[in-house]
Amino acid sequence: MDQKKNTLPVAHQYSIEQLYHFRCGACAQWWSIADFQIVEQKKLYCPKCGHKAPVESIKK
Ligand SMILES: [Zn+2]
Numbered sequence: 001m002d003q004k005k006n007t008l009p010v011a012h013q014y015s016i017e018q019l020y021h022f023r024c025g026a027c028a029q030w031w032s033i034a035d036f037q038i039v040e041q042k043k044l045y046c047p048k049c050g051h052k053a054p055v056e057s058i059k060k
Helices: none
Strands: 019-023 030-034 043-045 052-054
Touching: none
Parallel strands: none
Antiparallel strands: 019 030, 043 052
16 A cells, blocks of 8 residues: 655745846946835945946836
8 A cells, every 4th residue: 555645745935026127327237136125316336337326217
């Protein structure tokens, strides 16, 4: 007789994150920040070239 294990499966766990992609206004290179809080007036430094500028959404 087939003896199967009589235990509950151990679930895989997951969580969700939002990933923001930024394109530098000076050097046009991209970088990303997970779970970022957008504040339009706040200025960010580009990690590639150091350019400091506010952020705006990419219009499609
Ligand atoms: Zn840059």
